[in-house]
Amino acid sequence: MIKFFLGLGLILAAFPTTLLAAPLKVVTTVAPITDMVMQVSGGNVEVVGVIPQGRNSHTFEPSPSDAKILVAADLIIVNGLHLETPIINLAEKVKRKAVPIVKLGNATLRSSDWKYDFSFPKEKGNPNPHLWPNVSLAQRYVSVIEKALSKQRPDLASTFEKNANKYKKKLHKLDNLISKCMANIPPKNRKLITYHDSFAYFAPRYAMKVIGAVQPADFAEPSPKDVARMILQIRKEQVPAIFGSEVFPSTVLAQIAKETGTKYINKLRDDSFPGKPGEKEHSYIGMMYLNTETITEALGGDKKCMRKFNYD
Numbered sequence: 001m002i003k004f005f006l007g008l009g010l011i012l013a014a015f016p017t018t019l020l021a022a023p024l025k026v027v028t029t030v031a032p033i034t035d036m037v038m039q040v041s042g043g044n045v046e047v048v049g050v051i052p053q054g055r056n057s058h059t060f061e062p063s064p065s066d067a068k069i070l071v072a073a074d075l076i077i078v079n080g081l082h083l084e085t086p087i088i089n090l091a092e093k094v095k096r097k098a099v100p101i102v103k104l105g106n107a108t109l110r111s112s113d114w115k116y117d118f119s120f121p122k123e124k125g126n127p128n129p130h131l132w133p134n135v136s137l138a139q140r141y142v143s144v145i146e147k148a149l150s151k152q153r154p155d156l157a158s159t160f161e162k163n164a165n166k167y168k169k170k171l172h173k174l175d176n177l178i179s180k181c182m183a184n185i186p187p188k189n190r191k192l193i194t195y196h197d198s199f200a201y202f203a204p205r206y207a208m209k210v211i212g213a214v215q216p217a218d219f220a221e222p223s224p225k226d227v228a229r230m231i232l233q234i235r236k237e238q239v240p241a242i243f244g245s246e247v248f249p250s251t252v253l254a255q256i257a258k259e260t261g262t263k264y265i266n267k268l269r270d271d272s273f274p275g276k277p278g279e280k281e282h283s284y285i286g287m288m289y290l291n292t293e294t295i296t297e298a299l300g301g302d303k304k305c306m307r308k309f310n311y312d
């Protein structure tokens, strides 16, 4: 009998601790963050994103079933910068005490670098939260995610580090190609007018300029005064295209395009992925790839610039 227990002890000691511990349960919010956590974890943790793709992440209210998911979480990773306030408030109430809430945006940028604008006015106190369309900031998100996962599962730290480095290398290539594509657009056209204001950190990274975003701070349709202002601006700047969002179809933007004779491209995305689950395009990288092709082509560049990108 003693021999048996001794034997069992040796077998258990020989087992990697990863096989003995229950997988870490990580709860995330928007799809780009969920994807980044999955890339770093490489299947070693359970990841649940609570904001469904195609929903307005800025006004998303969690349901009782989301509360259940948060109760069971071992780690909560959000964007922060006021993007998911109702989820964070609920998480603070229901999560276990020791469970950390990691805010990627807050961990990535100092408050002096936050951007405020028409859709995210300083008076309201909510900065523009869309850091991730800037791929260099997304790389920093990945580093924060790696650290957060490793803190919870030090036994897997080297795996997380390896996965994060591999993924960051891909993001580095993507970042370079986006720069090349934007440089391929005639200089006078390197201007963005968007409906949803999600390119505020993208534009300065890639030598583009956001000259307007139409969606007001309450996510309603813009007022007639705002529309008139936008029409004047488009005529003055002579932009060849204005961009709508997949998640926020806007009849107002279509009307503005008609009025000004500019093209209306209703295809930009900031937190919903193209393609279907399982396809390589259905990812943060796939989304940025498509956004880059869309912007480049609509503003008079050659979208073939992205073809050098290799997903593998």
Ligand SMILES: [Zn+2]
Binding pocket: 057, 058, 130, 196, 198, 270, 271
């Ligand atoms: Zn958004």
